[in-house]
Amino acid sequence: MVTDEAARARELVSAARRLVVFTGAGVSAESGVPTFRGADGLWKSHRVEELATPEAFARDPRTVLEWYGWRRGLVSECSPNPAHLAIARFALDGRRRVTIVTQNVDGLHRRAAMTAAAELATQPGPAEPLELHGALHRDRCSGCGRRSEAVVGGSAVVRELPRCPACDALLRPDVVWFGEMLDASVLKRAFESAHEADVCLVVGTSALVYPAASIPQITARAGGIVMEINVEATPLSDVADHTVIGAAGAVLPIMLEGS
Ligand code: BJW
Ligand code: ZN
Numbered sequence: 159m160v161t162d163e164a165a166r167a168r169e170l171v172s173a174a175r176r177l178v179v180f181t182g183a184g185v186s187a188e189s190g191v192p193t194f195r196g197a198d199g200l201w202k203s204h205r206v207e208e209l210a211t212p213e214a215f216a217r218d219p220r221t222v223l224e225w226y227g228w229r230r231g232l233v234s235e236c237s238p239n240p241a242h243l244a245i246a247r248f249a250l251d252g253r254r255r256v257t258i259v260t261q262n263v264d265g266l267h268r269r270a271a272m273t274a275a276a277e278l279a280t281q282p283g284p285a286e287p288l289e290l291h292g293a294l295h296r297d298r299c300s301g302c303g304r305r306s307e308a309v310v311g312g313s314a315v316v317r318e319l320p321r322c323p324a325c326d327a328l329l330r331p332d333v334v335w336f337g338e339m340l341d342a343s344v345l346k347r348a349f350e351s352a353h354e355a356d357v358c359l360v361v362g363t364s365a366l367v368y369p370a371a372s373i374p375q376i377t378a379r380a381g382g383i384v385m386e387i388n389v390e391a392t393p394l395s396d397v398a399d400h401t402v403i404g405a406a407g408a409v410l411p412i413m414l415e416g417s
Pocket of ligand 2 (some may be wrong): 268299300301302303304322324325326327
C-alpha cells in the first residue's frame with residue numbers, strides 16, 4: 159500500500175533537521191509535462207542529439223528554437239500539482255532546513271513556492287528551487303551570456319532568429335544541454351546541501367544524468383538517508399535506503415504534510 163509506505167517514510171522525514179528534495183521530470187508528470195525517458199517521454203519521439211546539444215543549435219537553430227517554443231507553450235498551460243505544493247509547503251513551514259534541487263526547467267516548483275507563500279502570508283525564499291538545468295522561460299545570449307525573458311514562445315514558426323540587443327549573437331534557451339557545464343555556483347550549493355542533509359528525498363527522476371545524479375550519492379556517502387519516490391524502480395533503488403513506489407502527487411502530500 160502506497161499510504162502505509164508513505165506513512166512509514168513520514169516518520170523518518172519528521173525526525174530530519176536538514177533535507178534535500180531532489181526532483182526530476184516525474185514530479186511534473188501529473189501536471190501534464192512530458193518526461194524524457196518513459197514510454198511517452200520526449201526522447202522517444204524526438205532525437206536528443208538534434209535538439210538538446212550545442213552542436214544541434216549551431217547546425218539548425220531554427221529547429222531547436224521551434225521545439226523549445228512548443229515546449230514553452232505546453233508548460234504555460236500546466237500548473238503545479240499536489241506534489242509541487244506539498245514540497246513547497248514543507249519547505250516553508252520553518253520546522254527544518256529544506257533545499258529543493260530540481261533538474262526540471264518547467265518552473266513549476268517556483269510557481270508552487272509563490273502559491274504556498276501566499277497561503278502562509280510569507281516569503282517564498284526557502285521554497286525556491288536550485289534549478290540545475292536552467293529555466294525554460296528564459297533566454298540566454300550565446301555570445302555574451304546575458305539572460306532575458308524568452309522571446310520565442312508558443313508553437314509559432316520562427317521566422318527571424320532572435321538576437322541579443324547588446325552583442326547581436328543568437329539568443330538560445332537558458333537550459334543546460336548535453337555536453338554543457340552546469341552553473342558552477344548552483345551545483346556547488348546543491349552538492350553542499352546534499353552533503354549536510356540527514357535525508358535526501360529523490361522524487362520522479364531516472365537518476366541517469368550526471369552530475370545531477372550524484373546528489374543522492376553524496377548524501378549517502380556522508381551518512382544520510384536516501385528515500386526514493388517513483389512509479390517504478392530506478393538504478394538508484396539499489397542504493398536508496400527506502401523506495402516508495404507510487405505517483406508523487408499521491409505520496410508526497412501524505413509523506414510531507416503535517417510531518
Ligand atoms: C514518476 C511519475 C510520477 C514518471 N511520480 N515518478 C558520467 C557518466 C556518463 C555520462 C556522463 C557522466 N557525466 C556526464 C556525462 C554526460 C551527460 C550524461 O549524464 N549522460 C548520461 C545520460 C549518460 N551529462 C551532461 O552532458 C551534463 N553536463 C556535463 O556533464 O558537463 C560536464 C562536461 C562538459 C563538457 C565536457 C566534459 C564534461 C549536462 C546534462 C544536461 C541534461 N539536460 C537535459 C535537458 C535540459 C533542457 C531541456 O529540458 O530541454 O535535462 S536532458 C534531460 O534529462 C533533462 C532532465 O533534467 C534530465 C534528467 O531527466 P529526469 O528528470 O530524470 O527525467 P526522466 O524522464 O529520465 O525520468 C522521469 C522519472 O520519473 C522516471 O523514473 C519515471 O519512472 C518517473 N515518474 N511519472 C513519480 N507521477
Ligand atoms: Zn549578447
